[in-house]
Amino acid sequence: MESDYAIEADGLRRSYRSRTGWLRPRLTTVDAVRGVDFTVRRGELFGLLGPNGAGKTTTIKMLNTLLIPTGGTARICGFDVEKQTREVRRRIGYVFGGDRGLYDRLSALDNLRYFAELYGVPARDQRRRIAELLDLVRLAGREQDRVEGYSRGMRQRLHIARGLLHAPEVLFLDEPSIGVDPVAARELRQTVANLAATGTTVLLTTHYMAEADELCDRIAVIADGRIQALGTPSELRSRADGRRVVEVEAYGVPDTALAALRDLPGVRETAVETRGTLQVLTVQSDAHVDVQSDVLRELAGIRLGRVDSREPTLEDAYVTIVNAS
Amino acid sequence: MSGLRLVTVGGMIAYRALFNWTRPALFIGTLFIGPLFQLLFFAYLGRQLRVGDDQFFLVGNAVLTASLACVFGGTMAVANERRFGTLGHVLLSPRSRTAIFWGRVLPYAGNGLLISVFTLTVASLMLGLSIPLSALPGLALAMAAGSLACGFFGLTLGALGLRFRDVFVISNVAVAVLLLLTGVNVPPGNLPQWMVVVGQGLPVTHAAEAARMLAAGRGLDAAAPAIGQELLVAAAYAVVAALLLKFFEAESRRRASLDTL
């Protein structure tokens, strides 16, 4: 029954029904995932990217047995996620970004001891395995402290240790680097890369494009519950081939100016990222058109910071794909 | 073998993780001192009203004092998963839910037994009730059965807590109902018939009855059927709790009805 693929998703769908309103209840249905197909080979590091609410977490929850698909099927190492839950659960680990999900009153050590028990780590291996993992996530020395006193990043690292307790064949990492400092994030990427190198299949979601670019063998971009693009990072990047990017730091850009940028001749995409009061405008254009002077003219009178012209990155390709969906 | 470990070691860790009253002040105050005064209150009230003798109130109430720890503990053993957001991670376990959750009840039952023994000892010394030495093993057995039944009763409520957010309201009501319907403070003859019938299906009722027989020196043979009935009640709640947990888990996978993460 063992399959060549670690993960196979076949027309996966999931909708949520919820009741809103109390006096006059209405049943609303959200189609979170609307037909997703992909396969992940054993040992592959597969990225799932997409905007908030795209259906990434929902997809993962169907693959890890917490939710039953409303349509389609999926298999983990050949086992059906709906019916063969025990076989699937033996083989998977799940790390979910966030502050919750740990027993606050227990120490890190006791949290790990409990989940080692639940995840079927043999008693004689537990002590060694837990010590290894505490070392790996750099919590050794703090393992006796109650988790309620942990910082966000420490919790996140404990989540990761827990997900690895039973050395799962397939690891689902849902925004694992959220709240983790840059040094720890780099270590985390190294850890993930090592796991994949030693044969663990990893399905990763992240909002950090550089992380996905560095780590993933292949990436699926999902938006509106459907896969919009699937390929290696360089294949996805090539979607922005023949383009050039102008990046402008600015303060207080009015919406009218943004709309004007989008309408400039040669401009293909625009995006804005806000960092505090600073806005970073990204303007993609055809490579043979130099739009920089046009862009600056549209922004005349607005306080600007650094202005840069560069080759497109995976992030630019991602923006293109998501905007097209 | 590893199933046994899951029940015992797992149960103990879960007790420390999920029980709200493990801090020494809360533990002693809420679980030992409070119930002791409740017991004394009913014993003195009984003297005043001449409804029953000291032994009636003391022994029955000593069995009942376990209920606070066991009923609330059993509830917390499931319902508090919601507070920590850990339920999803527990449900990802490939192991038997029944073993995981039944194991969680045992520490509370042990805790309850300890409380019953404590309140009975202190109250007997204070009020000058003497209990035949030969009755002690039987009494311990009856109290253990009562605590176990209370624990599984609490687990049943906790399972309901997966579905109904404010389940601790139900636990509060349940503890008050036990006070009335188990016949510990009001002899069954003085209760309406339907209350007696309900009481038969509640924890503590049969254990208290058995404990009274034992304290009166009637021997384990006489008390055994009542202890057996209490264990039957415990088993029934254990099964109901396991079924509810199974049902709510299946439903949550279909309807995304639990906040599993």
Ligand SMILES: Nc1ncnc2c1ncn2[C@@H]1O[C@H](COP(=O)(O)OP(=O)(O)OP(=O)(O)O)[C@@H](O)[C@H]1O
């Ligand atoms: N339990 C639920 N009940 C109702 N709707 C839900 C539920 N969980 C998710 N949704 C909806 O399903 C859609 C997809 O959500 P999902 O969590 O899968 O997105 P995501 O891609 O993981 O987003 P993010 O990047 O923000 O984590 C959203 O519209 C969300 O509101």
Ligand SMILES: [Mg+2]
């Ligand atoms: Mg998500």
